[in-house]
Amino acid sequence: MSEGVLTEAVRGALAAVLDPEIRKPITELDMVGGVAVDADGRASVGIKLTIVGCPAADAIERDVRAAVESVPGVTDVAVDVSVMTPAERRALTEKLRAGRPARGAQFGPDSLTRVYAVTSGKGGVGKSTVTANLAVALAERGLRVGIVDADVHGFSIPGILGLTDENGVAPRPTRVDDMILPPVAYGVKVVSIGMFVDSASAAVAWRGPMLHRTIQQFLTDVFFGDLDVLLLDLPPGTGDVAISVGQLLPTAEVLVVTTPQPAAADVAERSGVVARQTGQRVIGVIENMAGLVQPDGTVLELFGSGGGAEVARRLSAGQDEAVPLLASVPLSIPLRSGGDVGAPIVVTDPGDPAAVAIRRVAEHLATRSRGLAGRKLGLSVR
Numbered sequence: 001m002s003e004g005v006l007t008e009a010v011r012g013a014l015a016a017v018l019d020p021e022i023r024k025p026i027t028e029l030d031m032v033g034g035v036a037v038d039a040d041g042r043a044s045v046g047i048k049l050t051i052v053g054c055p056a057a058d059a060i061e062r063d064v065r066a067a068v069e070s071v072p073g074v075t076d077v078a079v080d081v082s083v084m085t086p087a088e089r090r091a092l093t094e095k096l097r098a099g100r101p102a103r104g105a106q107f108g109p110d111s112l113t114r115v116y117a118v119t120s121g122k123g124g125v126g127k128s129t130v131t132a133n134l135a136v137a138l139a140e141r142g143l144r145v146g147i148v149d150a151d152v153h154g155f156s157i158p159g160i161l162g163l164t165d166e167n168g169v170a171p172r173p174t175r176v177d178d179m180i181l182p183p184v185a186y187g188v189k190v191v192s193i194g195m196f197v198d199s200a201s202a203a204v205a206w207r208g209p210m211l212h213r214t215i216q217q218f219l220t221d222v223f224f225g226d227l228d229v230l231l232l233d234l235p236p237g238t239g240d241v242a243i244s245v246g247q248l249l250p251t252a253e254v255l256v257v258t259t260p261q262p263a264a265a266d267v268a269e270r271s272g273v274v275a276r277q278t279g280q281r282v283i284g285v286i287e288n289m290a291g292l293v294q295p296d297g298t299v300l301e302l303f304g305s306g307g308g309a310e311v312a313r314r315l316s317a318g319q320d321e322a323v324p325l326l327a328s329v330p331l332s333i334p335l336r337s338g339g340d341v342g343a344p345i346v347v348t349d350p351g352d353p354a355a356v357a358i359r360r361v362a363e364h365l366a367t368r369s370r371g372l373a374g375r376k377l378g379l380s381v382r
């Protein structure tokens with residue numbers, strides 16, 4: 001094979017190597033410098049990383065080596081790793097923004113990304129657990145998924161998705177100039193205030209305007225790329241963050257999580273009503289912590305029953321389209337322990353009834369149409 005043909009084959013192989021953070025081929029990111037193959041089949045490849053000490057450097061080098069070695073005719077690979085110049089980096093961030101101004105928010109009115117805000121009236125009903133597992137289930141279906149952990153005071157998504165170290169601290173995301181690259185867990189791009197504080201227990205005592213700015217910054221500076229679905233894990237209640245989300249993400253639709261407890265229905269309904277007041281549509285209710293089937297076949301209804309259906313019924317009364325109860329997720333020890341150790345059960349224990357119920361919600365979200373005339377469907381399978 002001629003050297004020219006081999007060189008092209010090597011370039012072709014490099015097009016299959018993705019930057020693990022940006023999740024695009026390194027060839028598209030202008031990260032490949034010189035490529036040469038000599039008469040003996042020895043290939044040399046120059047790779048330009050975005051920043052010094054890029055945490056993905058080892059993975060990229062390994063993938064490049066493997067890709068080039070797999071080209072028939074290549075006998076040896078030398079990878080020369082360097083770092084982009086500031087000008088190259090600027091060109092890259094501009095390219096990634098694809099014309100969007102540096103301070104422009106992603107997911108504006110023209111965005112094709114479907115944005116779902118997961119809310120509840122009460123705390124501790126399992127919003128974060130459900131959001132994280134739902135995101136992973138959607139990613140497993142081939143969708144491009146991101147999560148904004150908008151629970152600034154009680155961030156928990158990095159832990160549930162295994163992004164934290166032994167001290168419970170999440171990694172600080174890589175920055176390329178003013179662009180923040182969200183870490184990826186189980187195929188989901190994640191950003192959380194937990195990635196910008198120094199300890200897992202750090203209390204973030206911010207008031208409304210600061211919260212608003214933080215979420216705004218997540219939506220402008222974090223490079224999510226083209227997402228099919230963005231999930232927002234909201235703090236409990238109907239506070240400032242819910243209102244900010246309404247302003248910053250006008251296309252967001254709302255999923256209300258509630259327990260089966262009849263008394264919880266009032267509070268859950270209120271969170272749905274507030275969402276509507278900020279212009280968002282409630283598109284479904286997820287009941288969580290429903291009856292647990294015990295080994296003897298009896299069902300333990302620790303939190304009662306019927307709350308989810310009741311919230312769905314009440315919220316339906318306020319809008320043209322009925323609000324469906326999308327799933328009733330049972331109490332599940334694996335769901336809880338998976339969250340504790342950062343291993344979402346939709347992956348680790350897919351047969352668990354809670355995982356099955358969450359996957360059902362994912363299927364509903366992945367297949368529903370936007371229902372607005374003239375609007376393209378925001379979901380596409382890669």
Ligand SMILES: Nc1ncnc2c1ncn2[C@@H]1O[C@H](COP(=O)(O)OP(=O)(O)OP(=O)(O)O)[C@@H](O)[C@H]1O
Nearest residue numbers: 123124125126127128129236289330331332336339
């Ligand atoms: N179906 C379930 N079965 C058993 N445990 C669950 C279930 N859903 C959630 N949990 C557990 O309940 C606790 C609270 O869940 P989670 O943190 O997801 O709730 P939350 O609504 O996000 O809370 P907060 O309001 O504090 O943000 C966690 O320990 C979680 O593992």
Ligand SMILES: [Mg+2]
Nearest residue numbers: 127128151156
């Ligand atoms: Mg939470």
